[in-house]
Amino acid sequence: MEEIANLFQGFATVVQPFNIMVMVVGIVLGVIIGVLPGLGGANGVAILLPLTFSMSPTSAIIMLSCIYWGALFGGAITSILFNIPGEPWSVATTFDGHPMAQQGRAGEALTAAFTSSFVGALFAVAMITLVAPLVAAFALRFGPAEKFGVYFLAFCSFVGMSKEPPFKTLAAMMIGFALASVGLDQMTGQLRLTFGFTPLLTGFNFLIAVIGLFGIGEILLTMEEGLHFKGRSAVINPRVVFQTWAELPRYWMTSLRSCVIGCWMGVTPAGATPASFMSYGIAKRISKKGQNFGNGEIEGVVAPETAAHAAGTSALLPMLALGVPGSPTAAVLLGGLLIWGLQPGPTLFVDNKEFIWGLIASMYLGNIVGLIIVLTCVPLLAAILRIPFPIIAPIILVLCAIGAYSVNNSTFDVMLMMVFGVLGYVLKKCNYPLAPLVLAIVLGDKAEESFRQSLLASQGSLSIFWSNWLVGTIMALGLIALFWSLIQEAWTRVVRATATA
């Protein structure tokens, strides 16, 4: 029950006036970021990260995680009103959300979406509260080999489970690792891969990559598609909210199922986007009204939103407990921890109790505050989306440049951001996934360090990764994840063969 006491202490930290203010500011900024094209959770947090350098780590993480919750909420607004998913994980929300808006039931759809997001997040936070300390306590026993095993597992799941071609995922990921290794080698103190070019001495900062790949790249994509926002207007009044709330408990089963799917997909680095699709698909198959999915069925909004928010929230669990982020945004938050001088991973739960429980408590409160803000501010937020692209795009570009500059106070980084932007545009169009690339830049140093430390211990023999049951299990899980699609294919073939025999 020590956790409960810690959690209450965390609440005490969070309800300080300054932290509450930071929370509200974070949520509002986050929703705006989620609504704007070209700004998403990951690069929104990356751009605003430098603003938090002067804050205490606890206030800083509250602000940044609240931006993340806000962005998760905001994605639903554009999906439902404009049929434009602001974030990839809200694509599934457009299937039934936009038809509802077309039928004049936008208020109902938005209320359902926000409430389900809230439920999903709350479920995931409760899970984090209960599970994270246990995982962290377990992970304290990890040596370098086990640590590398966890990274191995995370990256293998990317290759095996992503919808992009596996060799493209692999190539993108390894480019991330290669970029991470540029600069000073931490173990030997030697410079490498700089080719005598001074600005490369400090290496590539992943924040620059995030801002460029996701921010600038997204603007270029929007420009190419020549999007014109034609949205439905929506008014949410209390009557609609309560009516919808009265209707929602009917879908408790869908909701619970989506929570579980979301948490599972969020903890494994599969992420929020596949979680929302899977949840939508299963709801469609199981529901009595499955035939009507796609024509404005409220259950079709509940399922993906719950799962996406549950996944987005539970992506923080491996980040906090193991130091392995489950999503690009979690990776940016992890980068923030390093900048504030905290060591992500299991030791956080021992050395920085106040910080970690403050964060967990802020997840509860932040989602409540978020729900209230989005329910009351929808018309205002929809108005932001109506600002024409030629006005909003250069402002986003300027914000990206400011964010990139202030990471290291370097104008070289601003140019680098532009290069990453063009790269992001081309890679995305060629179906290369960007999330593993970013995660590899973030984790590259640590993965290399644990790999080399393990090899040092074993005098260069790879057998150390199978030397005990713990590391062996992790590595085996990694290999299963890596060859997941092949295993699945073989399995269906076997089943089919026995069925025909």
Add this chain to the structure above:
Amino acid sequence: MECRRRILIRRRSHLGGNWEMADKSRGAGTTGPTHRSVEIGVAVMMIIFSLIVIGGSLQVGISWAFDGPRAGFFPFYIAVMILVASNINLYQAISAGPQVRLFAEWGQLGQVLRVVIPSAVYVALVSWLGMYVASGLLIGVFMKWIGRYGWGLVLPIAIGVPIVTFIVFEKWFLVPLPKGPIEELLGY
């Protein structure tokens, strides 16, 4: 799994909402680089990148020293994996055969360049003119050139946004941004 695949297809068609419109306007005369040629180009670039990394790793040594693996050990094997994966991607792109699918129309690429060129000039100007003046210029050029707005709207936004950023970053959050000759004249 089958179900998920169906949804993914569905998702593609949903995402394609705007594409379909573009397809209709895509008459007989519209051309552009094919998807295949860009894929091949990307794979070749990655192969070149991996060779550079391999070269750099060899420079610092990829073998074992008395105190463990040398600095180039890890990046070397990473680069080898890029090389292998990119060759497979290259092979797959080539063996896909000639196809009609375009990467983008020239007109669309032109739209993209209309963002890339001012932005590239902008990031170059930042180190010379400072963040604020360069940002004002970017917003002004963008609104005038792409949005074709009148000066009555362009000027207030192009001047107002840098002033707001100055107050927010420099004054509230104490984040100093690069400044140029004009800020110097004003005494910053």
